[in-house]
Amino acid sequence: MEEPVREELSALAAIFCGPHEWEVLSRSETDGTVFRIHTKAEGLTDVDIPLKLVFHLPVNYPLCLPGISVNSEYLTRAQCVAVKEKLLEQAENLLSEPMVHELVLWIQQNLRYILNQPETGSGSEKCTFPTSTTVDDGLWITLLHLDHMRAKTKYVKTVEKWASDLRLTGRLMFMGKIILILLQGDKSNIKVPKS
Template sequence: MWSFALPATYCTYPFHSEKNSILNVKELLDTDVLLKLLFHLPVNYPSTLPDISVNSDQLTRAQCTDVKDKLLEQAKNHLSEPMVHSLILWIQQHLKYVIKESATVCNEKTTLSKGTSTEDGIWMLLLHLDHMRAKAKYVKTVEKWATDLRLTGRLMFMGKIILILLQGDRSNIKEYLILQKTSKVDVDSSGKKCKEKMISVLCETKVQSQQKRFQTFEVKEYSTLDELQKEFETAGLATLFSDFVPPLLK
């Protein structure tokens, strides 16, 4: 068992043999958060996920659990390849989002217990994907991210058009974008896992009162453009459709 401690800004040391890591991470309120990460690597690692222990005097037990859960989610994207280095870098970059998300859940529960609406400040994101080579895995991953981040909306297929429409807390939408751009969610032409490079953010805006709030996240396929247009119109998003979808056909 080895251990080391140094600031989060320095990332040049050899992680591949480390199992015990202490990270000093600058968090939301300009406060240093000291994370102790313990990686237990099974015999058949990296084909099997490591056991991860997270401790910090500055975080609650629930927040440490959230950090652990997020690290395990990321680890699934690196099966069969060394991952400790990548996981440490990922949590250094994303700790504030994980903690903020954890705090958002607590705030939402408190707000609900007081009978106050949580619909204020809901945002919407429309993404266009160029293609999906590993469609089944890709779709499953998008569904999981949406569920984990409490985002609703649609993953829409119409011919060669692939759209992701998300609604939810703006910070969770930002976190989704980070996951979408930094995770190995698809495969390249040779079948090797790769990050999404052909993605376009068509629109990111606050949901207006006249627009419908999706209650779930669903994967849907449409045989015609009219069917796709009707989906947008039913949600009060006719303008969003006309502004961004037809140009994709040109």
């Protein structure tokens, strides 16, 4: 096993250190390593959906794609297949570098968009979502404070569309009279105000 892969596995074990979050299923010099990560991702109704993600890292990983299996009691078989396909598409963008943590973060942030795709059996409109969470300029985060919001439902839909068009992820938070928008994405898609 190569040192970067050994380091990645050690980091994953430290990150997913809660009860039953991480489990190594097998290790072999010829077949690679198979492990399971239990995590949660935000679904269509802002409810966290438990996911069981099984990764098989072949001996020549990360120069090749990992094997991925997705299972959840809250998703249909077609939805699990769609999630797996999207994870493999993401993995193609990350070849030659350790990618499992990036893939888990990506699915945590984008599961709701996948579930909203017509081919997964729910939703009627095709949504776009980020194809990568890393770029040359890195991942940027910005926090916006809104003075007021008149038509909340319409405004929320507009903000969601803008975020989708700009390939950003984020949160819209209402804390009493304070309204905040937290955005995360490529530097080129987040305009930082000059002071």
